[in-house]
Amino acid sequence: METEVLEALHTLRSVRSFQSTPVEREKIEAVLEAAAMAPSSGNSQPWEFVVVTDPEVKSRVREPMLRTWGSMIRHFLRRLPEKTRRIYEEAGEMVKETGEVPVLIFACLDSSRASRTPEAKYASIYPAVQNLLLAAWAQGLGTCLTIHGSTPRRGEEEVKKILGIPNNVEVAACVYMGYPARSVKPPRRKPVGEVTHWNRW
Amino acid sequence: METEVLEALHTLRSVRSFQSTPVEREKIEAVLEAAAMAPSSGNSQPWEFVVVTDPEVKSRVREPMLRTWGSMIRHFLRRLPEKTRRIYEEAGEMVKETGEVPVLIFACLDSSRASRTPEAKYASIYPAVQNLLLAAWAQGLGTCLTIHGSTPRRGEEEVKKILGIPNNVEVAACVYMGYPARSVKPPRRKPVGEVTHWNRW
8 A cells, every 4th residue: 555655645736727528426426535534623524515517606606716816816926936926827727717627626614513723623624625636636637726715815705605505614625626638747845854853943 | 546545545544542663764754755745825835844753852742732631621521422522532641642652743834935814824734734644554654633732722832932943833733653552443434425515505
């Protein structure tokens, strides 16, 4: 198991451009099952998932997500270093294509089951989201973890209304998913030795 | 890769009782390398890791973590349903044993590299933590994701002082790690179908 798992952890990379091929229902379900195996505070399992494959619903949520992304990006895109700016530009292209992405998965938190402490709350959803990305990757699918529609400044209220998400539930992430349009290389990260401290900072 | 990765995602379980056998440095490094491959907002990689293996440092951080855990738990342990209470009691045993756990890894966020939006910030650390747990699991190690020493009410300030963590860095999680004292079964979770919504809540 070791080699394959470490390989998946090391090769998983954000995919922002997808084939139009639909994703098989069984693969989507396998991805959600893996997500729901993640740890959570006191095993509270506060997650809820809204899976969007209907083109009409996708194009409806696209509107607030694209609009809020556009107004956010306008303010700071020019100030970014070129490398980071390119990531954001590619990210913007993906939001524009929201209507054509095969699957969107909104990972949500039911506040009646989630802790109020931010660390406990978010540590009970983002490990599940990472499981989701890895289970997709292992099945040949590409994903991109985003917070479109997941914060007040990113159109969360409108997205919740479109999807019928109740008041006590908050959106924590919106994952784009589909078969990658092209093969991708492993991601580039700075060496972890630079951010590791042994026994004392 | 698919079978092994899905197996790891489905079998990973919190381990709260460890052998005293030390963990090989190469395994700890492999775990951190996997953590640092996780996605982060705009590839900001805002993580820093403090790895504690020195028994003296472990016993020093134990004090504020155990004290704040004790005062927190006193208030609500009696009110919990039996099943949840048992999880918390076992969790309490682990905190008491902090000095003897082979490795503690404090996963931290450098606020100068992290987003201020809570979702973007925590979505840039807990996926890395989940990678860490999975890389450990794949190498035969057990882990437990906790927020001891990671919030103001959990002794964060004292833990930061003991470890020399600078002011601009916050602790997001404290992972306990070592070889499991006994074999564990896959975790129990409610069926994900109960929390999945297709196209609309």
